[in-house]
Amino acid sequence: MAGLRELLRGLEVFTGELPVFDVQDAPETPEALFTDWLLGAVRAGVPAPHAMTLSTAGADGRPSARVLILKNADERGWQFASHAASAKGRDLAERPYAALTFFWQPLARQVRLRGPVEPEPAERGAADFLARGPGARAEALLGRQSQVLDSPATRDAAVRRSLARLEREPDAVAPDWTLYTLRPGTVEFWQGDHGRGHTRLRYSRTPDGWAKELLWP
Template sequence: MEDIGTTDVRQYLRGLAVFAGELPDFDPDAAPERPEVLFLDWLTGAVEAGVREPHAMTLSTVGADGTPSARVLLLKNVDRRGWQFAAGAASPKGRDLAVNPVAALSFHWPEQARQVRVTGPVAPESPEDSAADFLARSPGSRAEALVGHQSRPLPDVRELERATELALERVEREPGLVVPEWTLYTVRAERVEFWQADKQRRHIRLCYERRGEEWTRGRLWP
């Protein structure tokens, strides 16, 4: 790709395969009444199909200055209350949610040509639930959270190595230690869209919208 021109890049990208392989069936008329039920069906289908890290999702937030930010992290749970993830309250995403408690989640399972988009307000769970989530993490993950300083400049990588060693030692000494700022968040979805690709570009889009505690659903133009 060295010294490749803009036109060549465009042609290169247009030549990449999309929607390769056999795609799963999706009948939106037979979809369940609630979006989390369909989501779990698609998620387990992705697991059974061998999709790598199917619980990985893009979390998008908006900062105090209106600048959007996106990053990939792991889904922790989904039920009638909503979709859950965890983060440090002092992290960039935590700070965004403190001033703009809304978020968008995007799931992409390319092997099945499926996407799910979730949007809605975000609320922190109780300190007890957040602590339980923290203690369920691996020792290395807990040490990482204990080190902190996420997204701040790192002038010397040796500082990170030393801080991580000290944090691991502390986690081993204090197995019940919980970082106070660690927070389990729930996205209370107001809108959930399911997208199933079609090789002929007759893509299927099914949108759920919340009406109080009930949901309406309908198809969208592709």
């Protein structure tokens, strides 16, 4: 469709003044730089700066992607949570490897990670579950994510019953709720530029720590 093609080509990608990324000042570890960029996105008022795209693949090798919320990031890795029986959980059981992508559009910043994923002990998953809001816990207790739904009324009735259960059992935890940790082998930081002189810095894990490399845009 020519009209849509021309519309897409005419849309601006980045507007306003963009941050400067001086790679000479980049810290030695990617989690330190990530924390700095995340806090910068929070200060800049970027909507949902902790949202990220999780990409997985199942036994058939076909990729799937969805947006999740980051739970933590430190020297151990980047953490997220889900039902082990969900589509993403099944993917990770079959192929315990994933990619994460953060995009903070107003700042023209992107962070990409790839690496193996491991489930945390059950008690850590339970603690994450209990830290969720009542509505989120009620929905998760149902354990029906991605199953076919015949009507919104069916969903609403099931959630009401689940909320009632939480009132009776405030410490109830979905048995397969799992906290996962992605331990990246590579982490790439991308800073956009109006003139297309984008800056890309990649951290690669080595036996001695992290190696840093500049990449062509």
